[in-house]
Amino acid sequence: MTSPWVPIITGGAAILAALIALIGVHYGQWFQTQREHQARVEQWQREDRHRFTERKQEIYSDLLTELRNWHRDLTDFELSELLATNAAVRLEKWANVHDDVLNYPEGQQHINLLLSKAQLVSEVVRESAVSVRKSLETATWYYRGDARTKNGPDLLEVGAQLTQLVDVMRSDLHITQ
Numbered sequence: 001m002t003s004p005w006v007p008i009i010t011g012g013a014a015i016l017a018a019l020i021a022l023i024g025v026h027y028g029q030w031f032q033t034q035r036e037h038q039a040r041v042e043q044w045q046r047e048d049r050h051r052f053t054e055r056k057q058e059i060y061s062d063l064l065t066e067l068r069n070w071h072r073d074l075t076d077f078e079l080s081e082l083l084a085t086n087a088a089v090r091l092e093k094w095a096n097v098h099d100d101v102l103n104y105p106e107g108q109q110h111i112n113l114l115l116s117k118a119q120l121v122s123e124v125v126r127e128s129a130v131s132v133r134k135s136l137e138t139a140t141w142y143y144r145g146d147a148r149t150k151n152g153p154d155l156l157e158v159g160a161q162l163t164q165l166v167d168v169m170r171s172d173l174h175i176t177q
Helices: 005-083 087-097 106-121 123-144 155-172
Strands: none
Touching: 005 106, 005 123, 005 155, 106 123, 123 155
C-alpha cells in the first residue's frame, strides 16, 4: 500500500509545476513585449531622423546661402575698394545695390528667421551660424565707417568660419566626407 502522502506530494508538485510554468510564460511575454516596444521606439527614431533630415537640409542650405552671399558681397566690396580710386563713391554704389546687408536690422529679418529655424533643429548649428553672422556684421559696420569697429575685417577668417559651419551642419546631418 502506498502512503497517503504520495497523492498529496504529487498534487503539490503538479500545482507547483503549473505555477512555475505560468510564471515562466508571464515573464516570457513581458520580455517579448519589452523587446517589441524597444524595436518600435528605435523604428520611430529612425523614421523621425529620416523625415526631418530633408527639412534640416533645406534650412541649412537656405541659411548657408544667405551667409555666403553676404560674405561674397563684402569680399566683392573689399576688392573693389582696393581697386577703386574713390572708395567712397564705390561704397555708395555698393550700398545701393546691397542695401539689405547694410540696413541692419531691417535687412536681417530673413537671416533671423533662418537662425530661428536652425535653433529648432540644432542649437550647435545655430551657435556656429551666429558666430559667422557676428563676424559679417562687424565687417559690414566697418565698411560703413561705423565707430563700433576699429579694425578692418578679416574676410578670410570669415570664410574659414563658413567652412566650419558647413562641417557642423554635415556632422548634424550625419554626412561623412
